Amino acid sequence: MAVEKLYESDNYLIVNKPYDMYINSDDEHEKNTVTYHIASPDSHLSSSLFPLHFVQRLDYATSGVLCIAKNKSSAARAGKLFEQRITKKYYLAVVRGHVTFEVADIEFNVGVDPSTADSSHRMSALITSEASVRCVQSRHAHTRALRLETGYYDNSPVTVLLLKPITGRRHQLRVHCSAVGHTILGDYTYSGTKDSLPHRMFLHATRLILPLPDEDLDIQTPEPFFSDPRFSSKWKSETAYYKYRSKEDFHAVCDILDKSYVIGVQYKIYKM
Structure with a gap:
């Protein structure tokens, strides 16, 4: 199932997550993840060459708008807004x-x-x-x-x-x-x-x-x-x-x- 990109800039990538899909996984063989479809399977790890930062979460069964930061500073800015509601x-x-x-x-x-x-x-x-x-x-x-x-x-x-x-x-x-x-x-x-x-x-x-x-x-x-x-x-x-x-x-x-x-x-x- 494809992961549609809704918006992309130097700081953020926002996608339309399909239902019944994980955001990421520590199992390198798991292909049913957002990260597998849009980046490298290990992109959610800090050791990745191109790490992504998930500033929000969606359940496996929930679909829709998912915001991903491309760097730590962008993740911190977005995360602060989520924390402050x-x-x-x-x-x-x-x-x-x-x-x-x-x-x-x-x-x-x-x-x-x-x-x-x-x-x-x-x-x-x-x-x-x-x-x-x-x-x-x-x-x-x-x-x-x-x-x-x-x-x-x-x-x-x-x-x-x-x-x-x-x-x-x-x-x-x-x-x-x-x-x-x-x-x-x-x-x-x-x-x-x-x-x-x-x-x-x-x-x-x-x-x-x-x-x-x-x-x-x-x-x-x-x-x-x-x-x-x-x-x-x-x-x-x-x-x-x-x-x-x-x-x-x-x-x-x-x-x-x-x-x-x-x-x-x-x-x-x-x-x-």
Whole structure:
């Protein structure tokens, strides 16, 4: 599966990572990695002749915008913006069930599920105080969500959401969607290994805004789901609340989600 370059300069390379692909690997024979397709297989190592620096991460199953720095100073500049939460990241997700809210803030802490610490490193949401035994070393996590469209996938109810992670915890979006009862379509891990029929997990990093002082970046991919016949052939729309499939329309819904409060919307907050 090809890795599409979305932007390149002397300092940064931004690609559209395919789903079900690793970012890098210490196994020199592993070819299913971003680094194998765009550089040398060892480019993520400091010993490489042409090292790359990943200033953000995407899960194996998640596709979309991935920013890579070409040198240490560029990595430090971008990394500082991520740490200070100055960057903006927007994801498209298809989740199970019909979501009743229009806008939601999900603020459950996210921590490690100790039962999987030696295997899949599954994360967990701290929904109640009793759940603390299943969610250790938890940290504050915050996701904003906007309902875009409801419909049916293979005759099962689903909702298209725009997700904006305010914090950047491991598996945050997947954990938060599962915690509010709407697991991401095709998420094998957080569905308890039940959701295995879809050909992929439907989570895509669609837009990244990285306001660097000398290189103000706003990178967006085309809409990834409805252009795929494996999805569109099984999709039936019920209610479209917003237009979002073109670049301009996607910018408009991002602007809605950037507002802390929108008068007249069905709003819900999830918090322990």
